[in-house]
Every structure is written in C-alpha cells, then in structure tokens.
Amino acid sequence: MATVSRVLNGTAVVKDETKAKVQAAIEKLAYRPNAVARGLASKRTKTIGVILPDVSDLFHAEVLRGIEDIATMYQYHIILTNSDAREDREIDLIGTMWEKQVDGMIFISEKITKEIVRTFEQAQLPVVLCATDDPEGRIPSVAIDNESAAYDATRFFLEKGTSQIVFFGGPTTHPVTMERRRGYERALQEAGKPLQNDLILHAPDMKYEGAHGVAAEFLQNGHRAEAVVAASDEIALGFLNAVRDRGGNSPQDVLLLGFDNTRLSTIVRPELTTVAQPTYDLGAVSMRLLTKLLLDEPIEDYTVRLPHSIIERTSTHRG
Amino acid sequence: MATVSRVLNGTAVVKDETKAKVQAAIEKLAYRPNAVARGLASKRTKTIGVILPDVSDLFHAEVLRGIEDIATMYQYHIILTNSDAREDREIDLIGTMWEKQVDGMIFISEKITKEIVRTFEQAQLPVVLCATDDPEGRIPSVAIDNESAAYDATRFFLEKGTSQIVFFGGPTTHPVTMERRRGYERALQEAGKPLQNDLILHAPDMKYEGAHGVAAEFLQNGHRAEAVVAASDEIALGFLNAVRDRGGNSPQDVLLLGFDNTRLSTIVRPELTTVAQPTYDLGAVSMRLLTKLLLDEPIEDYTVRLPHSIIERTSTHRG
DNA sequence: TTGAAAGCGCTAACAA
C-alpha cells in the first residue's frame, strides 16, 4: 500500500521494476485512489472553493472559466457556490468551505466588509479576492484599477470635445461603481468642467433591465446627454434602448461607452465601445496567485492590478 | 465523540440534557465537523459533480445556476468542470469525479456517446443528463423535446403564410441541431412544402461569430430568406447582423426566431422572438431528479421533458 | 441513552 502511494504520488524513489509491477496491478484492477481518504490523510484536498454572487451573470461566468482552466492545469478542483452578494450567506459559505477542507478560496463579491475579512482570517484559509479588493489591503487580490479606467473613459470623451457627459453606474453602495465614479469626477475636475449632479445616474444593479428604466426616466424628464460612461455593458445598453425607445439612436444622438467588453458589445448594433476588463484573465491570474500561495512559491505582488483598455467601436464613432 | 455525531446528524435519540451540553461545547469551541473525515467514514460526501462544456456560455451558466440552487436546498455542494464538449476529457472527468467520491453527477454535453454511457455504468454513479438525452434511454435525463420545438417554430411561420423559411442550426454533428432540423423538415413536409437544401444552414457552433460568417456568405451568394428558424439566439443574431451589414433589417426584410430565450433576446433591438427553453428549470429539475435518485425517493419519470414555448417579440412582427 | 472500539482508504513517519 505504501509503495503504491509512492508510485502514485512520486513522493519517494521506487525501483523501476517494482514501479512497473505496481502500475500493472493498477491497470489490471482498474484501481483508482479514493481522493477523500487521501484528503483526510494528507490534509490537502486539491480542492479550492469559489464563492461568487451569481454564475448566470456573464461576467462572473467568464471569470470562473479562467479560474477553472488554471485550476485544472494545477490539478485542483473547484467547489462552486453562489452568494447573491449577500454578506450573511457569504460568511456562512466560507464556513462550509472550511468544513469541506478546501485548500484555498477565490472570493468574488461586490463589497468586502470587515466581517468578511475577519472570517477569512479566523478560518486561516488562503484566499484571493477577485475583481474586487480589500480596502485595507490585507488580503491578496486581483482586479483592475477602476478609478483610472473610468478616468480614461471620461478623458476619451473630453478629448473629443464632448460635453454633457453622463456617468451611469450601479448602486451607490457598490464600491466598484463608486471607484469608477471618482475616476469620472477627477477627469472632469482636471479638465475644469463643473460636476453636474443631474448627469450622475445610478441603476439598481449592473443589469440591463434596471438601467433601462432609470435611463428612460432620465430622458423623460427632459435631460439630455451627449455621451455616457456606463459602469457595465448592460447598463450602456439600457441607456441605448431608452434612447431608441424615443426614436433616437447611437452614435447619432448619444455616444455610448460600456464596461467589461462582454460578448454583448459585439453582438449588439451599434457595436459598443467599452472598457475591456481582462475578464478571463482576472480569474486565471487569481487562481495562479492562489496556487503560488498554496505551493509556497515566491510572490512579487499580493495586490495585482491588471491593465484595462478602451476598445473603440461604432457607438462612439460619428461617421 | 459518538454522541456529538448523533447530535450533529440526528441519527439517534439523545437525551435533551446531553444534547444541550454538546451544543454548548460546540458553540464554545467553535467546533466545525470535518466534511472529509465524515465523507470517508460515511461514504457519502454530499457533493455532486457537474460536467458541462463551458460555463462561460450563457445557456450553461443559467442551467448551472438552477442546479446549484436546488443543490444548496438539499445541502449538496457542486464540483464543477468544463469539458469543452470533448469526449476524451469527459470520460477522464467522470473518472476524477469518481475519485472525488461524488454522490452523483449531472452531465451536460452535446453528444452522449456509447463510450460515455459505458463509463457511467461502470462507475456506478447516479447521473442525470441535462439538456440532452441518451439515445438509448438508459440514463435518466431532463430536456425539452427539440424536434417538436422546432416543429412549432416552423409552424409559427407557416401559419403566417411565410415561405422561404431558412433553418439555421449548429454543426451537423450536433444531435440537438439535428433533432431541431427534423422538426423543421416535418413541419414543411406536412404543409406540403418542398425541402430546399439551400435553405438549410449550419454554423460551426451555436455561437454568434461563426453564424455571422455563414449568414454573410449565404446572403452574399444571392440567396434570400423570408424567415429564419435559428437553433440559438446567438445564431439568430448572427443572421440579423449579416442582414444589417447589407443595409437590411428585421423584421422588415427577414423574420427571425431564435432559441433559448437568453438575456440577449430582450437586450437586442429588434427584440428577438425565440423558443423559450426553461433554462434555469432544466438545471433545477435535473438536480431535483438526482436528489430523488440519491435519497431513494419514488420516481415517476426517468426521462423528463420540460415544456417549451414561443415568445413572440418584434423580430417576427411586421407592423 | 450513551460510551467504547473498529474502521473508512489513504499518507507519512519509522525501521529494516
């Protein structure tokens, strides 16, 4: 049994001859090691827990795919759970992940609270935050620099000489939205433009439906916008369709810039200019960082900021 | 220890007084049972394996969400892996799921081969096929009736008096595509219409990009279509944009009907008429069926067919 | 109603 274990795991030198015999026996009996027993004995399950708000969200699904691919590469398995971004569920789930003896975790959420940080620290679980960060910087994280991404997006319009630039974010309780809003505000201030509160819109979430309603109301009230910096592609499309509902269109009547470069942005017409987050990479890099943590490899940065870029398409292009 | 186990699992009667003492101790020590040890001892891990082609695909992500919600409800966890619909990987993954001692599996694939059926039977793992079925009907499955869904979609156009109805599917190796094609053909035959092979299109996959190319070529070659029955929303949008690229639009120049009722269908303009698969339910019902299998509950049907419906939107509506 | 004891199928020291 011990020698079989050695052959299987390569944890010690085994004579070629015996190794061959063991492998023959494994073949013959179609033997497959029991990962649960192995996990109990070795205290490593080769399993990592992933908690995210909602897999059926395009962005999360793509991040997850990145996580999974790298996990597979390093022979880890993924236990997945949806939290619906509810803190109580998140904390509960961290506990069950602990019970499952996951080797580490990747955590995606909208907001990293002190309570969550504390729970991770108590659980002593290696964890990497993905697409968000811990404001206190105590937990390793992989994300983009949202403030400067929104700053760049706003500059993009300012350099075209556009005024009446709307910022259209998610809820004000959403830290990522607020970071982006700060970038927008900084760009305007640096350009000497006044901040107009009526040009700052917040949708109930990052989805299409709510954004569509908010945009419709905005236009209904007689407001006008020359350009929109939206915090997600879906939000941008919510604005687009509100404009269309009133007989307008983009880019003729409004220039639109989304966020995330989801598949939507090329499927829709006009194709959407967007700030590309390296969605897949966000997941892949998070998982890679986690493997470094788990394998005690040297780590340069515990806080990784991936580059973003603006992808120009027709929604901001006036023929 | 044994009594603690009894309190935790409710497997035997424990005096209220001792139960209270145990619970107090659990509280005090912040004790959390080790699920791995529990799994080894009881031979049940409360974990189910999910193998699907690609989580980052909208349809699968939504099915997965359905699976996960019901799994949570029954206190199961999900181990997730992507197979990219490659049979060799699928077979390999079934093996690793076995090693992980999952209690059961949900399997989503494009094609259920004999090899896969054999692997499941050898592994003796309870499994439910989701969104596909085993042609031999030996494995429980939850899906819709693709043939009659496409039949209904085609009838929908025939009843409008439409001719030149294109069928636009995925690859010919894709069983679901072929089932739908058969439904399309049956509807035409019953209506006494000739089958025109040049009106049957196959995209390289169910995604937008490839479909867009195939549609562009179709139109380039001077073919015309009055209506399109597409095998996925993305394929329908591929056709739509090919039409638009040539200055046309829907519903004016072509009536479009997609499949799946993904978020895309309402975000896009014109909003897309589509055959709604109960995507979330496909996952939820599969998982529920699996729990019945695992808990030895009575089962009426091992082969569940969920209802589909046509959701009419602007892409088939001529003012 | 509870405690004692065996054992789930491995890994990891320790000898040999």
Added chain:
DNA sequence: TTGTTAGCGCTTTCAA
C-alpha cells in the same frame, strides 16, 4: 528501496 505502523476525524456497530 521497501514494508510496517500509526493515525487523519469522523460514522457506525456493539455493549452496557
């Protein structure tokens, strides 16, 4: 280089 032994932290008989 290999076999022996002792657990890993639970569940599940079996007695008491």
